[in-house]
Structures are given as C-alpha cells and as structure tokens.
Amino acid sequence: MDLWLSWMDELADQDYVIIDKFFDGDTYEKVRAEFQAKLPHFSQARIGALAQKSLHTEIRGDQTYWLDRKRDTALQPFWEVVDESIYVLNRYCFLSLSGYEFHFANYPPGGHYDKHLDQFQGRNNRMISMIIYLNDDWQKGDGGELEIFVADGSSVIVEPIGGRCVMFKSAVVPHAVRKSFKDRYSLTGWLLYQPAELGKFLG
Numbered sequence: 001m002d003l004w005l006s007w008m009d010e011l012a013d014q015d016y017v018i019i020d021k022f023f024d025g026d027t028y029e030k031v032r033a034e035f036q037a038k039l040p041h042f043s044q045a046r047i048g049a050l051a052q053k054s055l056h057t058e059i060r061g062d063q064t065y066w067l068d069r070k071r072d073t074a075l076q077p078f079w080e081v082v083d084e085s086i087y088v089l090n091r092y093c094f095l096s097l098s099g100y101e102f103h104f105a106n107y108p109p110g111g112h113y114d115k116h117l118d119q120f121q122g123r124n125n126r127m128i129s130m131i132i133y134l135n136d137d138w139q140k141g142d143g144g145e146l147e148i149f150v151a152d153g154s155s156v157i158v159e160p161i162g163g164r165c166v167m168f169k170s171a172v173v174p175h176a177v178r179k180s181f182k183d184r185y186s187l188t189g190w191l192l193y194q195p196a197e198l199g200k201f202l203g
C-alpha cells in the first residue's frame with residue numbers, strides 16, 4: 001500500500017506515473033503467454049468512437065485484440081490487478097471509476113501513433129490510461145518509445161520495457177508512440193467513469 005500511495009502522489013502531481021515491475025513475475029508470464037496465444041487474432045486498430053471510427057494507418061499503426069474478462073479467464077491475475085488499481089484510485093485520487101476496457105496491442109516494424117489524447121469527440125469517460133509493456137528484451141534503437149508531452153513544453157520519453165507500467169490522466173496528457181523498428185507488445189487500457197460496452201466497437 002505504501003508503494004501505491006507514492007504512485008498515486010506522482011499521478012496527482014504530474015498527471016502521469018511510471019512504475020517498473022508492476023506485475024509479479026507469475027502474472028507477467030501469464031499475460032505474456034496469453035498475448036502470444038492471441039497474436040493470430042489481432043486486427044488493425046481504428047481511431048475514434050462508434051460511428052466516427054475509421055482506419056488510418058498513417059496516424060496509428062498498431063494491431064489490437066480487445067479483451068473480455070469473462071472470456072479471457074487465463075488473465076485472471078491481471079483482472080485482479082485492475083480491480084486493485086480501481087480501488088486505490090477511487091480511494092486516494094477521489095475518482096469514481098466503475099469500469100474498464102483493455103486490449104493487447106502490437107506495433108509491427110514501422111508502426112507509430114501520432115500525438116493524441118485518449119478521449120474522443122462525443123466520448124469522454126476514459127479517465128486513466130494504463131499501459132503495461134511486454135517487450136522482454138527491448139533495447140535502445142528498437143524504437144517505439146512513448147513520448148509524453150508535459151505542460152512546460154518538454155517531453156518525457158518512456159522506453160517500452162517489459163513489466164513497465166505507465167498511467168496517466170486520459171483527458172489532459174497528450175502523447176505519441178515513436179516509430180517502432182521491431183514488434184512492440186503492450187497491454188493497454190482505460191479506467192472508465194462509467195462501464196461502457198464500447199470496447200468492441202473501438203480499436
């Protein structure tokens with residue numbers, strides 16, 4: 001709980017927090033194995049919500065696989081981490097989170113995501129963005145860094161190292177994914193103000 005408190009302080013102060021080794025080793029291995037198992041079923045990610053969604057690989061190059069807690073029971077230890085995260089955020093950051101949506105994402109070589117916010121026109125219930133990287137042997141030069149644009153005009157570069165988690169406030173933190181030169185794996189999602197049966201329509 002002490003760790004959670006310091007992470008929540010950081011999130012409150014600077015709008016984002018970077019946490020290394022977020023999962024225990026067993027959870028990480030389970031998530032990694034499930035990612036690998038689902039890779040044949042990924043599809044090209046889309047932009048926007050519902051009716052506006054569209055395919056723009058020049059803006060966003062990742063392929064995704066939306067998760068479902070009832071179906072994806074192999075991820076049980078991960079879902080428990082999500083429950084814990086929601087509990088802590090509600091308690092210490094005074095949020096009213098009541099739902100979530102997560103997908104696996106792979107940026108194939110050449111893939112990137114232009115600067116954006118995680119809230120869309122007509123849909124503003126994404127409160128906290130949460131990304132856990134699954135790249136066991138990421139090295140400098142592999143690309144795919146997350147760039148977080150901070151208020152003073154500078155940016156923070158986050159290397160997508162396996163086990164690292166980034167959380168940020170979805171509405172206020174512009175960010176981008178730099179071009180990746182290798183397959184770049186992550187588990188990415190959003191903690192929501194209201195449960196939304198929307199995940200499957202987004203991408």
Ligand code: OGA
Pocket residue numbers: 105113118131145146175176177186188
């Ligand atoms: C996203 C996103 C960042 C990352 O999927 O909206 O910004 O580092 N991902 O994968």
Ligand code: MN
Pocket residue numbers: 116117118175
């Ligand atoms: Mn984003």
